[in-house]
Amino acid sequence: MTAETGRRPMRADARRNYEKLVAAATESFLANGPDASLDDIAKRAGVGPGTLYRHFPNREALLDAVCVRWADSVAADAAPLLEAADPTEALNAWLVRLVAHVSEFKGLAAALLLSSDRKHDTAWVLHHTSDELVERAKAAGGIRADVTTSELMQLTSGISYACGHSKQAGKPTSTPERLIGLIMDGVRTR
Amino acid sequence: MTAETGRRPMRADARRNYEKLVAAATESFLANGPDASLDDIAKRAGVGPGTLYRHFPNREALLDAVCVRWADSVAADAAPLLEAADPTEALNAWLVRLVAHVSEFKGLAAALLLSSDRKHDTAWVLHHTSDELVERAKAAGGIRADVTTSELMQLTSGISYACGHSKQAGKPTSTPERLIGLIMDGVRTR
Protein backbone atom coordinates (compact mmCIF):
# COMPACT_ATOMS: atom_id res chain seq x y z
CA MET A 1 0.00 0.00 0.00
CA THR A 2 2.26 2.72 -1.21
CA ALA A 3 1.19 6.21 -2.10
CA GLU A 4 0.42 5.05 -5.60
CA THR A 5 -3.08 3.78 -5.81
CA GLY A 6 -3.29 1.56 -8.78
CA ARG A 7 -3.55 3.47 -12.01
CA ARG A 8 -2.17 6.89 -12.68
CA PRO A 9 0.16 8.66 -10.28
CA MET A 10 -1.44 10.74 -7.55
CA ARG A 11 -1.88 14.39 -8.08
CA ALA A 12 0.78 16.50 -6.40
CA ASP A 13 -1.49 17.89 -3.71
CA ALA A 14 -2.90 14.45 -3.00
CA ARG A 15 0.53 12.98 -2.47
CA ARG A 16 1.49 15.92 -0.29
CA ASN A 17 -1.53 15.36 1.91
CA TYR A 18 -0.91 11.65 2.01
CA GLU A 19 2.54 12.26 3.38
CA LYS A 20 1.34 14.79 5.89
CA LEU A 21 -1.30 12.36 7.09
CA VAL A 22 1.08 9.49 7.57
CA ALA A 23 3.48 11.75 9.44
CA ALA A 24 0.77 13.13 11.70
CA ALA A 25 -0.65 9.68 12.26
CA THR A 26 2.70 8.24 13.25
CA GLU A 27 3.20 10.99 15.76
CA SER A 28 -0.27 10.71 17.13
CA PHE A 29 -0.46 6.93 17.33
CA LEU A 30 2.84 6.90 19.12
CA ALA A 31 1.68 9.52 21.57
CA ASN A 32 -1.86 8.32 22.16
CA GLY A 33 -1.88 4.67 21.16
CA PRO A 34 -3.83 3.04 18.38
CA ASP A 35 -7.08 4.64 19.49
CA ALA A 36 -5.95 8.17 18.74
CA SER A 37 -8.68 10.30 17.24
CA LEU A 38 -8.68 10.27 13.46
CA ASP A 39 -10.27 13.67 13.18
CA ASP A 40 -7.52 14.95 15.40
CA ILE A 41 -4.90 13.40 13.17
CA ALA A 42 -6.50 15.13 10.20
CA LYS A 43 -6.36 18.39 12.10
CA ARG A 44 -2.69 17.93 12.96
CA ALA A 45 -1.99 17.21 9.33
CA GLY A 46 -3.80 20.39 8.39
CA VAL A 47 -6.44 18.66 6.27
CA GLY A 48 -10.13 18.00 6.67
CA PRO A 49 -11.51 14.70 7.87
CA GLY A 50 -12.90 14.03 4.42
CA THR A 51 -9.41 14.00 3.02
CA LEU A 52 -8.22 11.56 5.60
CA TYR A 53 -11.07 9.19 4.89
CA ARG A 54 -10.51 9.28 1.17
CA HIS A 55 -6.89 8.22 1.56
CA PHE A 56 -7.59 5.75 4.34
CA PRO A 57 -11.08 4.32 4.44
CA ASN A 58 -10.71 3.26 8.04
CA ARG A 59 -8.40 3.30 11.01
CA GLU A 60 -6.78 0.04 10.10
CA ALA A 61 -5.71 1.29 6.71
CA LEU A 62 -4.00 4.27 8.27
CA LEU A 63 -2.41 2.14 10.93
CA ASP A 64 -1.15 -0.17 8.26
CA ALA A 65 0.40 2.66 6.28
CA VAL A 66 2.20 3.82 9.39
CA CYS A 67 3.31 0.33 10.27
CA VAL A 68 4.69 -0.49 6.86
CA ARG A 69 7.22 2.31 7.14
CA TRP A 70 8.12 1.15 10.57
CA ALA A 71 8.40 -2.46 9.42
CA ASP A 72 10.85 -1.50 6.72
CA SER A 73 13.17 0.06 9.24
CA VAL A 74 12.84 -2.91 11.54
CA ALA A 75 13.59 -5.31 8.73
CA ALA A 76 16.70 -3.35 7.88
CA ASP A 77 17.85 -4.09 11.37
CA ALA A 78 18.01 -7.76 10.51
CA ALA A 79 20.63 -7.42 7.80
CA PRO A 80 23.70 -7.91 9.98
CA LEU A 81 22.12 -10.94 11.63
CA LEU A 82 21.86 -12.67 8.30
CA GLU A 83 25.64 -12.81 8.16
CA ALA A 84 26.16 -13.91 11.75
CA ALA A 85 28.35 -16.90 12.44
CA ASP A 86 25.77 -18.75 14.50
CA PRO A 87 22.42 -18.71 12.68
CA THR A 88 20.50 -20.07 15.62
CA GLU A 89 21.69 -17.41 17.97
CA ALA A 90 21.06 -14.89 15.22
CA LEU A 91 17.46 -16.03 15.09
CA ASN A 92 17.18 -15.75 18.83
CA ALA A 93 18.60 -12.24 18.74
CA TRP A 94 16.25 -11.28 15.96
CA LEU A 95 13.17 -12.43 17.82
CA VAL A 96 14.25 -10.48 20.85
CA ARG A 97 14.75 -7.39 18.75
CA LEU A 98 11.42 -7.92 17.09
CA VAL A 99 9.63 -7.96 20.40
CA ALA A 100 11.54 -4.89 21.49
CA HIS A 101 10.57 -3.04 18.36
CA VAL A 102 6.96 -3.99 18.67
CA SER A 103 6.92 -2.82 22.27
CA GLU A 104 8.65 0.41 21.38
CA PHE A 105 5.97 0.93 18.83
CA LYS A 106 3.43 0.65 21.62
CA GLY A 107 2.00 -2.50 20.17
CA LEU A 108 0.58 -0.67 17.21
CA ALA A 109 1.84 -3.39 15.01
CA ALA A 110 0.96 -6.31 17.23
CA ALA A 111 -2.33 -6.99 15.55
CA LEU A 112 -0.91 -6.44 12.12
CA LEU A 113 1.94 -8.85 12.72
CA LEU A 114 -0.38 -11.76 12.81
CA SER A 115 -2.26 -11.43 9.62
CA SER A 116 -0.22 -13.12 7.00
CA ASP A 117 -2.79 -12.29 4.38
CA ARG A 118 -1.77 -9.92 1.68
CA LYS A 119 -3.82 -7.07 2.96
CA HIS A 120 -1.13 -6.15 5.41
CA ASP A 121 2.27 -5.46 4.05
CA THR A 122 3.53 -5.00 7.55
CA ALA A 123 3.01 -8.66 8.24
CA TRP A 124 4.50 -9.65 4.97
CA VAL A 125 7.71 -7.69 5.38
CA LEU A 126 8.39 -8.99 8.85
CA HIS A 127 7.36 -12.50 8.02
CA HIS A 128 9.67 -12.48 5.07
CA THR A 129 12.77 -11.35 6.92
CA SER A 130 12.02 -13.71 9.77
CA ASP A 131 11.72 -16.48 7.30
CA GLU A 132 15.22 -15.92 6.00
CA LEU A 133 16.65 -16.22 9.47
CA VAL A 134 14.59 -19.30 10.22
CA GLU A 135 15.65 -21.04 7.06
CA ARG A 136 19.24 -20.27 7.77
CA ALA A 137 19.01 -21.72 11.25
CA LYS A 138 17.29 -24.81 9.92
CA ALA A 139 19.91 -25.27 7.23
CA ALA A 140 22.58 -25.15 9.90
CA GLY A 141 20.68 -27.79 11.85
CA GLY A 142 20.27 -25.48 14.79
CA ILE A 143 16.52 -25.68 15.08
CA ARG A 144 13.89 -28.31 14.49
CA ALA A 145 12.79 -28.69 10.89
CA ASP A 146 9.13 -29.07 11.81
CA VAL A 147 8.81 -25.59 13.27
CA THR A 148 7.46 -23.00 10.86
CA THR A 149 8.14 -19.32 10.63
CA SER A 150 4.45 -18.63 11.11
CA GLU A 151 4.51 -20.47 14.38
CA LEU A 152 7.44 -18.47 15.61
CA MET A 153 5.77 -15.28 14.54
CA GLN A 154 2.60 -16.20 16.36
CA LEU A 155 4.52 -16.94 19.51
CA THR A 156 6.59 -13.81 19.17
CA SER A 157 3.67 -11.52 18.65
CA GLY A 158 1.94 -13.20 21.54
CA ILE A 159 4.92 -12.37 23.71
CA SER A 160 4.88 -8.79 22.53
CA TYR A 161 1.27 -8.58 23.43
CA ALA A 162 1.73 -10.19 26.80
CA CYS A 163 4.72 -8.05 27.71
CA GLY A 164 2.98 -4.93 26.57
CA HIS A 165 -0.16 -5.59 28.55
CA SER A 166 1.15 -7.07 31.76
CA LYS A 167 0.33 -4.71 34.50
CA GLN A 168 3.48 -4.67 36.55
CA ALA A 169 2.09 -5.83 39.85
CA GLY A 170 4.06 -7.03 42.80
CA LYS A 171 6.17 -9.53 40.95
CA PRO A 172 8.10 -8.04 38.05
CA THR A 173 6.98 -9.65 34.84
CA SER A 174 9.48 -11.69 32.93
CA THR A 175 11.52 -10.03 30.27
CA PRO A 176 10.91 -10.69 26.61
CA GLU A 177 14.41 -12.14 26.41
CA ARG A 178 13.49 -14.72 28.96
CA LEU A 179 10.27 -15.73 27.22
CA ILE A 180 11.90 -15.88 23.82
CA GLY A 181 14.58 -17.97 25.48
CA LEU A 182 12.01 -20.49 26.67
CA ILE A 183 10.61 -20.80 23.21
CA MET A 184 14.01 -21.23 21.68
CA ASP A 185 14.68 -23.97 24.20
CA GLY A 186 11.75 -25.84 22.78
CA VAL A 187 12.79 -25.28 19.23
CA ARG A 188 16.50 -25.91 19.27
CA THR A 189 17.77 -29.29 18.21
CA ARG A 190 19.47 -31.15 21.00
CA MET B 1 -15.38 -7.93 43.10
CA THR B 2 -18.47 -9.74 44.21
CA ALA B 3 -21.86 -8.17 44.51
CA GLU B 4 -21.00 -7.09 48.04
CA THR B 5 -19.25 -3.79 48.02
CA GLY B 6 -17.36 -3.57 51.23
CA ARG B 7 -19.57 -2.71 54.15
CA ARG B 8 -23.23 -3.43 54.48
CA PRO B 9 -25.10 -5.74 52.13
CA MET B 10 -26.52 -4.23 48.99
CA ARG B 11 -30.09 -3.17 48.94
CA ALA B 12 -32.40 -5.71 47.33
CA ASP B 13 -33.09 -3.66 44.21
CA ALA B 14 -29.42 -2.89 43.83
CA ARG B 15 -28.43 -6.51 43.93
CA ARG B 16 -31.18 -7.37 41.49
CA ASN B 17 -29.91 -4.79 39.04
CA TYR B 18 -26.35 -5.90 39.54
CA GLU B 19 -27.29 -9.41 38.52
CA LYS B 20 -29.30 -8.25 35.54
CA LEU B 21 -26.38 -6.14 34.41
CA VAL B 22 -23.85 -8.92 34.62
CA ALA B 23 -26.18 -11.24 32.75
CA ALA B 24 -26.87 -8.72 30.01
CA ALA B 25 -23.19 -7.85 29.78
CA THR B 26 -22.16 -11.46 29.43
CA GLU B 27 -24.60 -11.95 26.63
CA SER B 28 -23.65 -8.76 24.89
CA PHE B 29 -19.89 -9.09 25.22
CA LEU B 30 -20.12 -12.60 23.87
CA ALA B 31 -22.21 -11.46 20.95
CA ASN B 32 -20.44 -8.22 20.11
CA GLY B 33 -16.99 -8.53 21.62
CA PRO B 34 -15.44 -6.44 24.34
CA ASP B 35 -16.39 -3.18 22.62
CA ALA B 36 -20.12 -3.73 22.99
CA SER B 37 -21.99 -0.57 23.82
CA LEU B 38 -22.44 -0.04 27.54
CA ASP B 39 -25.58 1.99 27.12
CA ASP B 40 -26.96 -0.86 25.11
CA ILE B 41 -26.11 -3.31 27.84
CA ALA B 42 -27.93 -1.11 30.31
CA LYS B 43 -30.92 -1.09 28.01
CA ARG B 44 -30.90 -4.87 27.68
CA ALA B 45 -30.74 -5.15 31.41
CA GLY B 46 -33.70 -2.81 31.67
CA VAL B 47 -31.88 -0.16 33.68
CA GLY B 48 -30.64 3.33 32.94
CA PRO B 49 -27.05 4.08 32.05
CA GLY B 50 -26.61 5.84 35.37
CA THR B 51 -27.26 2.60 37.19
CA LEU B 52 -24.73 0.76 35.13
CA TYR B 53 -22.06 3.34 35.83
CA ARG B 54 -22.68 3.31 39.54
CA HIS B 55 -22.13 -0.41 39.75
CA PHE B 56 -19.28 -0.44 37.29
CA PRO B 57 -17.34 2.79 36.98
CA ASN B 58 -15.92 1.78 33.63
CA ARG B 59 -15.95 -0.88 30.99
CA GLU B 60 -13.10 -2.79 32.54
CA ALA B 61 -14.91 -3.20 35.84
CA LEU B 62 -17.89 -4.71 34.08
CA LEU B 63 -15.71 -6.92 31.97
CA ASP B 64 -13.96 -8.09 35.08
CA ALA B 65 -17.22 -8.96 36.81
CA VAL B 66 -18.24 -11.01 33.79
CA CYS B 67 -14.87 -12.69 33.57
CA VAL B 68 -14.70 -13.66 37.20
CA ARG B 69 -17.76 -15.83 36.84
CA TRP B 70 -16.34 -17.34 33.76
CA ALA B 71 -12.99 -17.92 35.44
CA ASP B 72 -14.62 -19.82 38.26
CA SER B 73 -16.17 -22.25 35.86
CA VAL B 74 -12.92 -22.64 33.99
CA ALA B 75 -11.02 -23.27 37.17
CA ALA B 76 -13.49 -25.95 38.11
CA ASP B 77 -12.50 -27.66 34.92
CA ALA B 78 -9.02 -28.16 36.33
CA ALA B 79 -10.06 -30.31 39.26
CA PRO B 80 -9.74 -33.70 37.57
CA LEU B 81 -6.35 -32.74 36.17
CA LEU B 82 -5.01 -32.23 39.66
CA GLU B 83 -5.43 -35.96 40.29
CA ALA B 84 -3.99 -37.10 36.98
CA ALA B 85 -1.28 -39.72 36.98
CA ASP B 86 1.17 -37.70 34.91
CA PRO B 87 1.38 -34.16 36.30
CA THR B 88 3.35 -32.85 33.37
CA GLU B 89 0.85 -34.01 30.82
CA ALA B 90 -1.88 -32.69 33.07
CA LEU B 91 -0.25 -29.27 32.93
CA ASN B 92 -0.02 -29.50 29.18
CA ALA B 93 -3.68 -30.44 28.94
CA TRP B 94 -4.63 -27.62 31.26
CA LEU B 95 -2.83 -25.01 29.22
CA VAL B 96 -4.53 -26.25 26.09
CA ARG B 97 -7.89 -26.04 27.77
CA LEU B 98 -7.11 -22.63 29.07
CA VAL B 99 -6.39 -21.34 25.60
CA ALA B 100 -9.55 -22.98 24.32
CA HIS B 101 -11.62 -21.37 27.02
CA VAL B 102 -10.13 -17.99 26.39
CA SER B 103 -10.81 -18.30 22.69
CA GLU B 104 -14.34 -19.46 23.30
CA PHE B 105 -14.79 -16.42 25.41
CA LYS B 106 -13.78 -14.35 22.41
CA GLY B 107 -10.68 -13.17 24.11
CA LEU B 108 -12.62 -11.09 26.55
CA ALA B 109 -10.41 -12.34 29.29
CA ALA B 110 -7.13 -12.17 27.42
CA ALA B 111 -6.21 -8.79 28.77
CA LEU B 112 -7.38 -9.63 32.24
CA LEU B 113 -5.36 -12.82 32.35
CA LEU B 114 -2.15 -10.91 32.39
CA SER B 115 -2.60 -8.58 35.26
CA SER B 116 -1.56 -10.45 38.32
CA ASP B 117 -2.33 -7.46 40.47
CA ARG B 118 -5.17 -7.79 42.90
CA LYS B 119 -7.48 -5.58 40.95
CA HIS B 120 -8.49 -8.45 38.75
CA ASP B 121 -9.83 -11.52 40.40
CA THR B 122 -10.01 -13.18 37.05
CA ALA B 123 -6.27 -13.22 36.84
CA TRP B 124 -5.93 -14.35 40.39
CA VAL B 125 -8.25 -17.32 40.07
CA LEU B 126 -6.64 -18.64 36.95
CA HIS B 127 -3.14 -17.95 38.14
CA HIS B 128 -3.87 -19.80 41.32
CA THR B 129 -5.19 -22.95 39.71
CA SER B 130 -2.41 -22.91 37.17
CA ASP B 131 0.05 -22.62 39.96
CA GLU B 132 -1.16 -25.80 41.58
CA LEU B 133 -0.65 -27.72 38.39
CA VAL B 134 2.76 -26.20 37.83
CA GLU B 135 3.94 -27.01 41.31
CA ARG B 136 2.74 -30.55 40.95
CA ALA B 137 4.64 -30.98 37.71
CA LYS B 138 7.75 -29.51 39.25
CA ALA B 139 7.50 -31.75 42.28
CA ALA B 140 7.34 -34.73 39.96
CA GLY B 141 10.44 -33.46 38.19
CA GLY B 142 8.60 -33.19 34.92
CA ILE B 143 9.35 -29.56 34.19
CA ARG B 144 12.23 -27.22 34.82
CA ALA B 145 12.31 -25.69 38.27
CA ASP B 146 13.33 -22.28 36.98
CA VAL B 147 10.15 -21.71 35.01
CA THR B 148 7.52 -19.74 36.85
CA THR B 149 3.76 -19.92 36.64
CA SER B 150 3.67 -16.27 35.62
CA GLU B 151 5.88 -17.02 32.67
CA LEU B 152 3.65 -19.82 31.53
CA MET B 153 0.61 -17.62 31.93
CA GLN B 154 2.20 -14.89 29.89
CA LEU B 155 3.04 -17.30 27.14
CA THR B 156 -0.37 -18.89 27.27
CA SER B 157 -2.27 -15.66 27.11
CA GLY B 158 -0.01 -14.57 24.29
CA ILE B 159 -0.99 -17.69 22.41
CA SER B 160 -4.64 -17.05 23.06
CA TYR B 161 -4.23 -13.59 21.71
CA ALA B 162 -2.30 -14.72 18.67
CA CYS B 163 -4.72 -17.52 17.84
CA GLY B 164 -7.68 -15.25 18.33
CA HIS B 165 -6.33 -12.53 16.09
CA SER B 166 -4.68 -14.45 13.30
CA LYS B 167 -6.56 -13.71 10.18
CA GLN B 168 -6.84 -17.07 8.57
CA ALA B 169 -5.11 -16.35 5.33
CA GLY B 170 -3.88 -18.88 2.82
CA LYS B 171 -1.92 -20.99 5.25
CA PRO B 172 -3.99 -22.27 8.13
CA THR B 173 -2.60 -20.93 11.37
CA SER B 174 -1.19 -23.38 13.81
CA THR B 175 -3.42 -24.81 16.45
CA PRO B 176 -3.15 -23.79 20.07
CA GLU B 177 -2.25 -27.37 20.90
CA ARG B 178 0.73 -27.16 18.65
CA LEU B 179 1.95 -23.87 20.10
CA ILE B 180 1.48 -25.02 23.67
CA GLY B 181 3.34 -28.15 22.66
CA LEU B 182 6.31 -26.10 21.52
CA ILE B 183 6.41 -24.29 24.79
CA MET B 184 6.16 -27.46 26.79
CA ASP B 185 9.05 -28.82 24.77
CA GLY B 186 11.13 -25.98 26.08
CA VAL B 187 9.99 -26.42 29.60
CA ARG B 188 10.10 -30.15 30.10
CA THR B 189 13.12 -31.67 31.79
CA ARG B 190 15.03 -33.95 29.52
Next chain:
DNA sequence: TTGCTAAGCGGAGACAGTCTCCGTATTGTT
Protein backbone atom coordinates in the same frame (compact mmCIF):
# COMPACT_ATOMS: atom_id res chain seq x y z
C1' DT C 1 -1.64 32.01 -21.61
C1' DT C 2 -6.11 30.50 -21.17
C1' DG C 3 -9.67 27.47 -20.32
C1' DC C 4 -11.43 22.98 -19.25
C1' DT C 5 -12.13 18.79 -16.57
C1' DA C 6 -11.03 15.24 -13.55
C1' DA C 7 -9.21 14.83 -9.15
C1' DG C 8 -9.06 16.31 -4.81
C1' DC C 9 -10.39 19.19 -0.74
C1' DG C 10 -12.66 20.21 3.65
C1' DG C 11 -16.19 21.35 6.70
C1' DA C 12 -21.01 20.91 8.19
C1' DG C 13 -23.58 17.76 10.26
C1' DA C 14 -25.86 13.10 11.16
C1' DC C 15 -25.04 9.49 14.09
C1' DA C 16 -23.31 6.56 17.91
C1' DG C 17 -21.09 5.88 22.20
C1' DT C 18 -19.49 7.51 26.93
C1' DC C 19 -20.39 9.26 31.15
C1' DT C 20 -22.52 12.78 34.66
C1' DC C 21 -25.84 15.22 37.19
C1' DC C 22 -29.64 15.55 39.84
C1' DG C 23 -34.68 15.24 40.72
C1' DT C 24 -37.39 11.21 41.81
C1' DA C 25 -38.44 6.62 43.66
C1' DT C 26 -37.57 2.69 46.61
C1' DT C 27 -35.85 0.24 50.63
C1' DG C 28 -35.43 -1.02 55.19
C1' DT C 29 -35.44 0.72 59.79
C1' DT C 30 -37.43 2.85 64.00
Next chain:
DNA sequence: AACAATACGGAGACTGTCTCCGCTTAGCAA
Protein backbone atom coordinates in the same frame (compact mmCIF):
# COMPACT_ATOMS: atom_id res chain seq x y z
C1' DA D 1 -46.22 5.52 59.25
C1' DA D 2 -42.51 8.25 58.66
C1' DC D 3 -37.90 9.11 57.52
C1' DA D 4 -33.10 8.66 56.17
C1' DA D 5 -30.15 6.42 53.26
C1' DT D 6 -29.66 4.31 49.14
C1' DA D 7 -30.48 3.60 44.53
C1' DC D 8 -32.72 4.66 40.04
C1' DG D 9 -32.91 6.51 35.30
C1' DG D 10 -33.06 9.67 31.72
C1' DA D 11 -31.76 14.15 29.77
C1' DG D 12 -28.03 16.01 27.84
C1' DA D 13 -23.06 17.50 27.30
C1' DC D 14 -19.26 15.82 25.14
C1' DT D 15 -16.20 13.23 22.05
C1' DG D 16 -15.27 10.56 18.17
C1' DT D 17 -16.56 8.45 13.50
C1' DC D 18 -17.64 8.92 8.97
C1' DT D 19 -20.38 10.92 4.78
C1' DC D 20 -22.00 14.11 1.58
C1' DC D 21 -21.50 17.54 -1.60
C1' DG D 22 -20.40 22.26 -3.18
C1' DC D 23 -15.98 24.41 -3.99
C1' DT D 24 -10.98 24.51 -5.36
C1' DT D 25 -6.94 23.13 -7.73
C1' DA D 26 -3.67 20.60 -10.62
C1' DG D 27 -2.49 19.26 -14.93
C1' DC D 28 -3.31 19.10 -19.71
C1' DA D 29 -4.38 20.67 -24.37
C1' DA D 30 -5.07 24.19 -27.60
